[in-house]
Amino acid sequence: MNLRGVHFSLRRWLSSSSSSKSSSVSWISPLQLSKFNAHKPDAPPETQTEARRKTKYISHDAAVNLIKRERDPQHALEIFNMVSDQKGFNHNNATYATILNKLAQSKKFKAIDAVLYQMKYDTCKFHEGIFLNLMRHFSKSSMHERVLEMFSAIQPIVREKPSLKAISTCLNLLIDSNQVGLAQQFLMHLKKSLNLKPNTCIVNILVKHHCKNGDLESAFEVVKEMKKSKLSYPNLITYSTLIDGLCESGRLTEAMDLFEEMISKDQILPDVLTYNILINGFCRGGKVDRARKILDFMKSQGCNPNVFNYSALMNGFCKEGRLEEAKELLDEMKRFGIKPDTVVYTTLINCYCRTGRVDEVLEVLKEMKENECKADTVTFNVILGGLCREGRTEDALKLLDKLPYEGIYLNKGSYRIVLNSLCQTGELNKGKELLRLMMGRGFVPHYATSNELLVRLCEAGMAGDATMALFGLVEMGFKPLPDSWALFVESICRERKLLPAFELLDELVNIEYN
Protein backbone atom coordinates (compact mmCIF):
# COMPACT_ATOMS: atom_id res chain seq x y z
CA MET A 1 0.00 0.00 0.00
CA ASN A 2 1.26 3.42 -0.86
CA LEU A 3 1.50 5.11 2.52
CA ARG A 4 2.07 8.55 1.19
CA GLY A 5 -1.15 8.24 -0.78
CA VAL A 6 -3.04 6.90 2.18
CA HIS A 7 -1.79 9.65 4.35
CA PHE A 8 -2.89 12.20 1.86
CA SER A 9 -6.35 10.77 1.43
CA LEU A 10 -6.73 10.37 5.16
CA ARG A 11 -5.87 14.00 5.64
CA ARG A 12 -8.48 14.96 3.07
CA TRP A 13 -10.91 12.74 4.86
CA LEU A 14 -10.03 14.31 8.20
CA SER A 15 -10.62 17.77 6.89
CA SER A 16 -13.80 16.83 5.06
CA SER A 17 -15.36 15.41 8.21
CA SER A 18 -13.98 18.07 10.49
CA SER A 19 -17.41 19.40 11.32
CA SER A 20 -18.45 16.13 12.83
CA LYS A 21 -15.43 14.81 14.65
CA SER A 22 -11.84 15.75 14.32
CA SER A 23 -12.26 19.34 15.37
CA SER A 24 -13.96 18.42 18.60
CA VAL A 25 -11.33 15.96 19.81
CA SER A 26 -9.62 17.61 22.72
CA TRP A 27 -6.61 16.92 24.89
CA ILE A 28 -8.54 16.75 28.09
CA SER A 29 -10.79 14.00 26.89
CA PRO A 30 -9.36 12.94 23.58
CA LEU A 31 -11.50 9.88 23.26
CA GLN A 32 -14.80 11.43 24.08
CA LEU A 33 -16.01 10.87 20.56
CA SER A 34 -14.62 7.42 20.08
CA LYS A 35 -16.79 4.48 19.22
CA PHE A 36 -16.76 3.42 22.86
CA ASN A 37 -18.75 6.42 23.81
CA ALA A 38 -22.42 5.74 24.20
CA HIS A 39 -23.60 9.03 22.74
CA LYS A 40 -22.18 9.68 19.36
CA PRO A 41 -22.61 13.06 17.81
CA ASP A 42 -24.99 13.41 14.91
CA ALA A 43 -24.24 11.14 12.01
CA PRO A 44 -22.36 12.82 9.19
CA PRO A 45 -24.43 13.98 6.24
CA GLU A 46 -24.91 11.45 3.51
CA THR A 47 -22.45 13.02 1.12
CA GLN A 48 -19.67 12.59 3.64
CA THR A 49 -20.61 8.98 4.26
CA GLU A 50 -20.35 8.45 0.53
CA ALA A 51 -16.94 10.02 0.53
CA ARG A 52 -15.81 7.70 3.28
CA ARG A 53 -16.90 4.62 1.40
CA LYS A 54 -14.70 5.65 -1.44
CA THR A 55 -11.71 6.14 0.84
CA LYS A 56 -9.28 3.26 0.97
CA TYR A 57 -9.59 1.01 4.00
CA ILE A 58 -6.78 1.61 6.42
CA SER A 59 -5.31 -1.54 7.91
CA HIS A 60 -3.71 -1.82 11.34
CA ASP A 61 -0.22 -1.77 9.84
CA ALA A 62 -1.03 1.34 7.84
CA ALA A 63 -2.54 3.03 10.90
CA VAL A 64 0.59 2.22 12.90
CA ASN A 65 2.77 3.77 10.20
CA LEU A 66 0.59 6.85 9.92
CA ILE A 67 0.64 7.46 13.65
CA LYS A 68 4.40 6.88 13.81
CA ARG A 69 5.05 9.34 11.00
CA GLU A 70 2.79 12.05 12.39
CA ARG A 71 4.80 14.65 14.26
CA ASP A 72 1.96 16.43 15.98
CA PRO A 73 0.58 14.23 18.80
CA GLN A 74 -2.85 15.82 18.50
CA HIS A 75 -3.02 14.82 14.85
CA ALA A 76 -1.73 11.37 15.73
CA LEU A 77 -4.59 11.00 18.17
CA GLU A 78 -7.05 12.17 15.54
CA ILE A 79 -5.76 9.51 13.17
CA PHE A 80 -6.08 6.93 15.95
CA ASN A 81 -9.69 7.94 16.52
CA MET A 82 -10.57 8.20 12.86
CA VAL A 83 -9.34 4.78 11.77
CA SER A 84 -11.46 3.15 14.45
CA ASP A 85 -14.46 4.70 12.77
CA GLN A 86 -13.99 2.40 9.81
CA LYS A 87 -16.51 -0.39 9.59
CA GLY A 88 -15.17 -3.55 11.19
CA PHE A 89 -12.03 -1.91 12.51
CA ASN A 90 -11.05 -2.51 16.10
CA HIS A 91 -7.81 -1.26 17.53
CA ASN A 92 -5.29 -3.94 18.36
CA ASN A 93 -2.23 -4.12 20.61
CA ALA A 94 -0.02 -2.55 17.94
CA THR A 95 -2.15 0.52 17.31
CA TYR A 96 -2.62 1.13 21.03
CA ALA A 97 1.12 0.68 21.63
CA THR A 98 1.94 3.12 18.85
CA ILE A 99 -0.40 5.90 19.95
CA LEU A 100 0.68 5.52 23.59
CA ASN A 101 4.32 5.71 22.61
CA LYS A 102 3.67 8.81 20.51
CA LEU A 103 1.77 10.51 23.36
CA ALA A 104 4.45 9.55 25.87
CA GLN A 105 7.19 10.96 23.64
CA SER A 106 5.36 14.29 23.60
CA LYS A 107 4.53 14.07 27.30
CA LYS A 108 0.77 14.19 26.78
CA PHE A 109 0.00 12.49 30.04
CA LYS A 110 -3.71 13.26 30.25
CA ALA A 111 -4.25 11.85 26.81
CA ILE A 112 -2.35 8.72 27.91
CA ASP A 113 -4.76 8.32 30.81
CA ALA A 114 -7.72 8.60 28.46
CA VAL A 115 -6.32 5.90 26.16
CA LEU A 116 -5.56 3.64 29.13
CA TYR A 117 -9.10 4.14 30.37
CA GLN A 118 -10.44 3.05 27.02
CA MET A 119 -8.19 -0.03 27.06
CA LYS A 120 -9.80 -1.20 30.28
CA TYR A 121 -13.09 -1.70 28.46
CA ASP A 122 -11.65 -3.04 25.22
CA THR A 123 -11.74 -6.79 24.69
CA CYS A 124 -8.53 -6.65 22.64
CA LYS A 125 -5.67 -8.86 23.83
CA PHE A 126 -2.90 -6.62 25.16
CA HIS A 127 0.74 -7.37 25.87
CA GLU A 128 2.62 -6.05 28.86
CA GLY A 129 5.29 -4.49 26.60
CA ILE A 130 3.00 -1.47 26.28
CA PHE A 131 3.28 -0.90 30.00
CA LEU A 132 7.01 -1.49 30.18
CA ASN A 133 7.44 1.21 27.57
CA LEU A 134 5.20 3.62 29.50
CA MET A 135 7.14 2.84 32.68
CA ARG A 136 10.36 3.92 30.93
CA HIS A 137 8.78 7.13 29.72
CA PHE A 138 7.39 8.03 33.15
CA SER A 139 10.71 7.26 34.76
CA LYS A 140 12.48 9.55 32.31
CA SER A 141 10.03 12.32 33.22
CA SER A 142 10.74 11.74 36.93
CA MET A 143 7.16 10.62 37.50
CA HIS A 144 8.22 7.71 39.65
CA GLU A 145 4.87 6.98 41.26
CA ARG A 146 3.39 6.61 37.82
CA VAL A 147 6.02 3.96 37.05
CA LEU A 148 4.45 1.89 39.82
CA GLU A 149 0.99 2.74 38.59
CA MET A 150 1.83 1.37 35.15
CA PHE A 151 3.06 -1.82 36.75
CA SER A 152 -0.21 -2.16 38.65
CA ALA A 153 -2.16 -1.59 35.45
CA ILE A 154 -0.66 -4.68 33.84
CA GLN A 155 -2.84 -7.25 35.58
CA PRO A 156 -6.25 -5.58 35.06
CA ILE A 157 -5.61 -4.67 31.43
CA VAL A 158 -3.39 -7.48 30.14
CA ARG A 159 -5.36 -9.91 32.30
CA GLU A 160 -2.21 -11.79 33.20
CA LYS A 161 0.21 -11.62 36.09
CA PRO A 162 3.19 -9.35 35.40
CA SER A 163 6.19 -11.34 34.20
CA LEU A 164 9.59 -11.41 35.88
CA LYS A 165 10.72 -9.14 33.08
CA ALA A 166 8.10 -6.57 34.08
CA ILE A 167 9.20 -6.82 37.69
CA SER A 168 12.88 -6.33 36.81
CA THR A 169 12.10 -3.40 34.55
CA CYS A 170 10.09 -1.65 37.22
CA LEU A 171 12.56 -2.31 40.03
CA ASN A 172 15.50 -1.28 37.90
CA LEU A 173 13.90 2.00 36.86
CA LEU A 174 13.18 2.85 40.49
CA ILE A 175 16.69 1.95 41.65
CA ASP A 176 18.38 3.78 38.79
CA SER A 177 16.51 6.95 39.66
CA ASN A 178 17.33 6.54 43.34
CA GLN A 179 13.75 5.96 44.45
CA VAL A 180 14.75 3.66 47.29
CA GLY A 181 11.54 4.17 49.26
CA LEU A 182 9.35 3.34 46.29
CA ALA A 183 11.55 0.36 45.45
CA GLN A 184 11.10 -1.03 48.95
CA GLN A 185 7.37 -0.46 48.74
CA PHE A 186 7.37 -2.28 45.43
CA LEU A 187 9.26 -5.28 46.80
CA MET A 188 6.92 -5.52 49.78
CA HIS A 189 3.95 -5.48 47.44
CA LEU A 190 5.48 -8.26 45.34
CA LYS A 191 6.13 -10.42 48.34
CA LYS A 192 2.60 -10.01 49.66
CA SER A 193 0.36 -10.11 46.67
CA LEU A 194 2.28 -11.90 43.96
CA ASN A 195 4.13 -14.43 46.07
CA LEU A 196 7.30 -13.52 44.23
CA LYS A 197 10.20 -15.89 43.78
CA PRO A 198 13.02 -13.55 42.82
CA ASN A 199 15.42 -14.70 40.12
CA THR A 200 19.07 -13.74 39.67
CA CYS A 201 18.22 -10.73 37.52
CA ILE A 202 16.01 -9.18 40.17
CA VAL A 203 18.49 -9.74 42.98
CA ASN A 204 21.29 -8.37 40.80
CA ILE A 205 19.45 -5.05 40.78
CA LEU A 206 19.68 -5.01 44.57
CA VAL A 207 23.39 -5.87 44.43
CA LYS A 208 23.85 -2.95 42.05
CA HIS A 209 21.96 -0.68 44.42
CA HIS A 210 24.31 -1.46 47.33
CA CYS A 211 27.39 -1.12 45.12
CA LYS A 212 26.21 2.24 43.85
CA ASN A 213 25.97 3.45 47.43
CA GLY A 214 29.46 2.19 48.17
CA ASP A 215 27.97 -0.26 50.66
CA LEU A 216 29.96 -3.31 49.53
CA GLU A 217 29.31 -5.18 52.76
CA SER A 218 25.55 -5.21 52.13
CA ALA A 219 26.19 -6.21 48.52
CA PHE A 220 28.23 -9.21 49.66
CA GLU A 221 25.54 -10.05 52.20
CA VAL A 222 22.98 -10.25 49.41
CA VAL A 223 25.29 -12.43 47.33
CA LYS A 224 25.74 -14.79 50.27
CA GLU A 225 21.97 -15.23 50.32
CA MET A 226 21.90 -15.72 46.56
CA LYS A 227 24.26 -18.65 46.87
CA LYS A 228 21.76 -20.43 49.10
CA SER A 229 19.10 -20.41 46.40
CA LYS A 230 19.11 -22.20 43.09
CA LEU A 231 16.70 -19.74 41.54
CA SER A 232 18.89 -16.75 42.17
CA TYR A 233 22.39 -18.20 42.09
CA PRO A 234 25.04 -15.54 41.30
CA ASN A 235 26.02 -15.30 37.64
CA LEU A 236 28.52 -13.32 35.56
CA ILE A 237 26.52 -10.13 35.95
CA THR A 238 26.45 -10.50 39.74
CA TYR A 239 30.22 -10.84 39.79
CA SER A 240 30.78 -8.02 37.30
CA THR A 241 28.64 -5.71 39.38
CA LEU A 242 30.57 -6.58 42.53
CA ILE A 243 33.93 -6.21 40.78
CA ASP A 244 32.86 -2.79 39.53
CA GLY A 245 31.81 -1.82 43.05
CA LEU A 246 35.18 -2.88 44.44
CA CYS A 247 37.02 -0.95 41.70
CA GLU A 248 34.95 2.17 42.37
CA SER A 249 35.97 1.99 46.02
CA GLY A 250 39.62 1.66 44.97
CA ARG A 251 39.80 -1.92 46.25
CA LEU A 252 41.62 -3.18 43.17
CA THR A 253 43.35 -6.16 44.78
CA GLU A 254 40.05 -7.48 46.08
CA ALA A 255 38.52 -6.92 42.66
CA MET A 256 41.19 -9.13 41.10
CA ASP A 257 40.74 -11.74 43.84
CA LEU A 258 37.02 -11.88 43.19
CA PHE A 259 37.64 -12.11 39.46
CA GLU A 260 39.83 -15.17 40.02
CA GLU A 261 37.42 -16.68 42.52
CA MET A 262 34.60 -16.36 39.98
CA ILE A 263 36.57 -18.40 37.47
CA SER A 264 38.04 -21.00 39.79
CA LYS A 265 35.21 -21.55 42.26
CA ASP A 266 32.11 -20.90 40.21
CA GLN A 267 33.52 -21.78 36.78
CA ILE A 268 32.12 -18.59 35.33
CA LEU A 269 34.12 -17.14 32.43
CA PRO A 270 34.50 -13.36 32.07
CA ASP A 271 33.33 -11.58 28.94
CA VAL A 272 34.27 -8.26 27.29
CA LEU A 273 32.18 -6.30 29.78
CA THR A 274 33.82 -7.87 32.81
CA TYR A 275 37.24 -7.12 31.36
CA ASN A 276 36.19 -3.58 30.64
CA ILE A 277 35.16 -3.04 34.23
CA LEU A 278 38.66 -4.11 35.26
CA ILE A 279 40.40 -2.01 32.60
CA ASN A 280 38.43 1.02 33.69
CA GLY A 281 38.94 0.33 37.36
CA PHE A 282 42.70 0.07 36.97
CA CYS A 283 42.85 3.17 34.78
CA ARG A 284 40.84 5.16 37.32
CA GLY A 285 43.14 3.90 40.06
CA GLY A 286 46.13 5.24 38.15
CA LYS A 287 47.36 1.79 37.17
CA VAL A 288 47.27 2.16 33.40
CA ASP A 289 50.07 -0.32 32.80
CA ARG A 290 48.14 -2.98 34.68
CA ALA A 291 45.09 -2.10 32.58
CA ARG A 292 47.18 -2.58 29.43
CA LYS A 293 48.17 -6.02 30.71
CA ILE A 294 44.53 -6.89 31.32
CA LEU A 295 43.75 -6.11 27.69
CA ASP A 296 46.63 -8.35 26.57
CA PHE A 297 45.43 -11.05 28.93
CA MET A 298 41.93 -11.04 27.58
CA LYS A 299 43.32 -11.42 24.06
CA SER A 300 45.39 -14.41 25.20
CA GLN A 301 42.24 -15.96 26.61
CA GLY A 302 40.51 -15.72 23.25
CA CYS A 303 38.26 -12.86 24.34
CA ASN A 304 38.60 -10.25 21.60
CA PRO A 305 38.66 -6.67 22.84
CA ASN A 306 36.05 -4.33 21.37
CA VAL A 307 35.85 -0.59 20.85
CA PHE A 308 34.77 -0.05 24.48
CA ASN A 309 37.88 -1.80 25.80
CA TYR A 310 40.19 0.26 23.62
CA SER A 311 38.56 3.57 24.42
CA ALA A 312 38.65 2.82 28.15
CA LEU A 313 42.36 2.06 27.98
CA MET A 314 43.00 5.00 25.71
CA ASN A 315 41.31 7.25 28.22
CA GLY A 316 43.64 5.89 30.87
CA PHE A 317 46.70 6.87 28.84
CA CYS A 318 45.11 10.21 27.99
CA LYS A 319 44.50 11.09 31.63
CA GLU A 320 48.20 10.57 32.28
CA GLY A 321 49.17 12.65 29.27
CA ARG A 322 50.74 9.67 27.50
CA LEU A 323 49.79 10.78 24.01
CA GLU A 324 52.22 8.57 22.10
CA GLU A 325 50.85 5.43 23.72
CA ALA A 326 47.30 6.60 23.08
CA LYS A 327 48.16 7.06 19.39
CA GLU A 328 49.75 3.62 19.26
CA LEU A 329 46.59 2.20 20.75
CA LEU A 330 44.57 3.75 17.93
CA ASP A 331 46.82 2.06 15.38
CA GLU A 332 46.60 -1.21 17.25
CA MET A 333 42.84 -1.26 17.27
CA LYS A 334 42.72 -0.50 13.56
CA ARG A 335 45.14 -3.37 12.89
CA PHE A 336 42.86 -5.52 14.99
CA GLY A 337 39.98 -4.70 12.69
CA ILE A 338 38.08 -2.45 15.07
CA LYS A 339 36.68 0.75 13.62
CA PRO A 340 37.37 3.68 15.96
CA ASP A 341 34.19 5.60 16.76
CA THR A 342 33.46 9.17 17.87
CA VAL A 343 34.18 8.40 21.52
CA VAL A 344 37.61 6.95 20.70
CA TYR A 345 38.57 9.93 18.54
CA THR A 346 37.19 12.38 21.09
CA THR A 347 39.24 10.71 23.80
CA LEU A 348 42.35 11.04 21.64
CA ILE A 349 41.55 14.66 20.79
CA ASN A 350 41.20 15.34 24.50
CA CYS A 351 44.71 13.98 24.92
CA TYR A 352 46.05 16.36 22.26
CA CYS A 353 44.26 19.27 23.92
CA ARG A 354 45.46 18.40 27.41
CA THR A 355 49.05 18.22 26.25
CA GLY A 356 48.89 21.64 24.61
CA ARG A 357 48.84 20.35 21.03
CA VAL A 358 45.50 21.65 19.90
CA ASP A 359 46.92 22.47 16.45
CA GLU A 360 47.37 18.81 15.68
CA VAL A 361 43.70 18.16 16.33
CA LEU A 362 42.94 19.25 12.78
CA GLU A 363 44.72 16.15 11.51
CA VAL A 364 42.56 13.94 13.70
CA LEU A 365 39.40 15.67 12.52
CA LYS A 366 40.52 15.04 8.96
CA GLU A 367 41.04 11.37 9.67
CA MET A 368 37.59 11.17 11.26
CA LYS A 369 36.06 12.65 8.16
CA GLU A 370 37.91 10.17 5.94
CA ASN A 371 36.57 7.33 8.06
CA GLU A 372 33.05 8.74 8.02
CA CYS A 373 33.09 9.23 11.77
CA LYS A 374 31.17 12.34 12.75
CA ALA A 375 32.64 14.69 15.33
CA ASP A 376 29.83 15.62 17.74
CA THR A 377 29.07 18.22 20.41
CA VAL A 378 31.34 16.54 22.93
CA THR A 379 34.22 16.46 20.44
CA PHE A 380 33.93 20.16 19.82
CA ASN A 381 33.47 21.01 23.48
CA VAL A 382 36.78 19.27 24.10
CA ILE A 383 38.37 21.31 21.34
CA LEU A 384 36.82 24.54 22.63
CA GLY A 385 38.27 23.81 26.05
CA GLY A 386 41.66 23.10 24.49
CA LEU A 387 41.67 26.36 22.54
CA CYS A 388 40.68 28.37 25.61
CA ARG A 389 43.34 26.74 27.75
CA GLU A 390 45.93 27.84 25.22
CA GLY A 391 44.55 31.36 25.30
CA ARG A 392 43.17 31.09 21.80
CA THR A 393 39.78 32.51 22.65
CA GLU A 394 39.48 34.22 19.29
CA ASP A 395 39.62 30.84 17.54
CA ALA A 396 37.16 29.42 20.05
CA LEU A 397 34.71 32.23 19.31
CA LYS A 398 35.05 31.70 15.57
CA LEU A 399 34.36 28.00 16.05
CA LEU A 400 31.27 28.71 18.15
CA ASP A 401 30.06 31.07 15.50
CA LYS A 402 30.37 28.72 12.54
CA LEU A 403 29.70 25.21 13.89
CA PRO A 404 25.89 25.42 13.83
CA TYR A 405 26.08 26.26 10.13
CA GLU A 406 28.06 23.07 9.60
CA GLY A 407 25.44 20.88 11.17
CA ILE A 408 27.05 20.56 14.61
CA TYR A 409 24.62 21.10 17.46
CA LEU A 410 26.16 23.10 20.27
CA ASN A 411 24.80 22.87 23.80
CA LYS A 412 24.88 25.23 26.74
CA GLY A 413 28.15 23.63 27.82
CA SER A 414 29.82 24.72 24.59
CA TYR A 415 29.12 28.37 25.37
CA ARG A 416 29.87 28.02 29.05
CA ILE A 417 33.37 26.68 28.40
CA VAL A 418 34.28 29.74 26.38
CA LEU A 419 32.38 32.31 28.45
CA ASN A 420 33.93 31.10 31.71
CA SER A 421 37.34 31.32 30.14
CA LEU A 422 36.70 34.87 28.90
CA CYS A 423 35.55 35.93 32.36
CA GLN A 424 38.62 34.42 33.98
CA THR A 425 41.05 36.11 31.62
CA GLY A 426 39.12 39.37 31.76
CA GLU A 427 38.47 39.50 27.99
CA LEU A 428 35.26 41.35 28.58
CA ASN A 429 34.67 42.70 25.10
CA LYS A 430 34.76 39.19 23.73
CA GLY A 431 32.54 38.09 26.61
CA LYS A 432 30.00 40.71 25.64
CA GLU A 433 30.16 39.54 22.03
CA LEU A 434 29.67 35.93 23.03
CA LEU A 435 26.74 36.80 25.26
CA ARG A 436 25.05 38.43 22.29
CA LEU A 437 25.75 35.43 20.06
CA MET A 438 24.45 32.84 22.47
CA MET A 439 21.38 34.78 23.56
CA GLY A 440 20.53 35.30 19.91
CA ARG A 441 20.53 31.50 19.61
CA GLY A 442 18.33 31.08 22.66
CA PHE A 443 21.02 30.00 25.13
CA VAL A 444 21.03 31.75 28.51
CA PRO A 445 24.25 31.48 30.51
CA HIS A 446 24.32 29.86 33.94
CA TYR A 447 23.27 32.42 36.56
CA ALA A 448 26.66 32.35 38.28
CA THR A 449 28.43 33.03 34.99
CA SER A 450 25.96 35.82 34.14
CA ASN A 451 26.52 37.38 37.50
CA GLU A 452 30.27 37.16 37.21
CA LEU A 453 30.32 38.70 33.75
CA LEU A 454 28.15 41.61 34.88
CA VAL A 455 30.23 42.24 37.98
CA ARG A 456 33.44 42.18 35.96
CA LEU A 457 32.01 44.57 33.38
CA CYS A 458 31.15 47.00 36.19
CA GLU A 459 34.56 46.63 37.79
CA ALA A 460 36.22 47.34 34.47
CA GLY A 461 34.29 50.57 34.17
CA MET A 462 32.05 49.26 31.39
CA ALA A 463 28.81 50.23 33.08
CA GLY A 464 26.99 50.91 29.81
CA ASP A 465 27.75 47.43 28.53
CA ALA A 466 26.82 45.93 31.87
CA THR A 467 23.44 47.64 31.74
CA MET A 468 22.75 46.45 28.21
CA ALA A 469 23.71 42.91 29.13
CA LEU A 470 21.66 43.06 32.30
CA PHE A 471 18.50 44.11 30.51
CA GLY A 472 18.89 41.27 28.05
CA LEU A 473 19.50 38.73 30.80
CA VAL A 474 16.66 39.92 33.02
CA GLU A 475 14.33 39.55 30.08
CA MET A 476 15.33 35.89 29.87
CA GLY A 477 14.48 35.38 33.53
CA PHE A 478 17.86 36.06 35.12
CA LYS A 479 17.93 37.45 38.66
CA PRO A 480 21.25 38.96 39.74
CA LEU A 481 22.48 38.21 43.25
CA PRO A 482 21.21 40.92 45.64
CA ASP A 483 24.78 42.08 46.39
CA SER A 484 25.42 42.70 42.72
CA TRP A 485 22.68 45.32 42.51
CA ALA A 486 24.56 47.69 44.79
CA LEU A 487 27.59 47.28 42.59
CA PHE A 488 25.64 48.03 39.39
CA VAL A 489 24.06 51.15 40.83
CA GLU A 490 27.34 52.36 42.29
CA SER A 491 29.15 51.70 39.03
CA ILE A 492 26.55 53.53 36.99
CA CYS A 493 26.54 56.51 39.31
CA ARG A 494 30.32 56.64 39.25
CA GLU A 495 30.20 56.84 35.48
CA ARG A 496 27.52 59.50 35.71
CA LYS A 497 24.95 57.51 33.80
CA LEU A 498 22.06 58.36 36.01
CA LEU A 499 19.22 57.68 33.65
CA PRO A 500 20.16 54.01 33.30
CA ALA A 501 20.56 53.94 37.05
CA PHE A 502 16.96 54.95 37.54
CA GLU A 503 15.83 52.40 34.99
CA LEU A 504 17.80 49.79 36.87
CA LEU A 505 16.13 50.73 40.11
CA ASP A 506 12.79 50.26 38.37
CA GLU A 507 13.88 46.77 37.41
CA LEU A 508 14.94 46.13 40.98
CA VAL A 509 11.50 47.05 42.25
CA ASN A 510 9.88 44.79 39.68
CA ILE A 511 11.90 41.69 40.46
CA GLU A 512 10.59 39.46 43.17
CA TYR A 513 13.06 37.46 45.16
CA ASN A 514 11.75 34.27 46.63
Next chain:
DNA sequence: TTAGGGTTAG
Protein backbone atom coordinates in the same frame (compact mmCIF):
# COMPACT_ATOMS: atom_id res chain seq x y z
C1' DT B 1 14.16 -2.14 25.40
C1' DT B 2 15.20 -7.48 32.01
C1' DA B 3 20.57 -7.09 35.54
C1' DG B 4 27.06 -5.32 34.43
C1' DG B 5 31.15 -1.32 30.24
C1' DG B 6 33.90 3.91 27.09
C1' DT B 7 34.34 10.71 25.76
C1' DT B 8 33.55 16.99 27.43
C1' DA B 9 31.90 20.75 30.74
C1' DG B 10 29.97 21.83 35.56
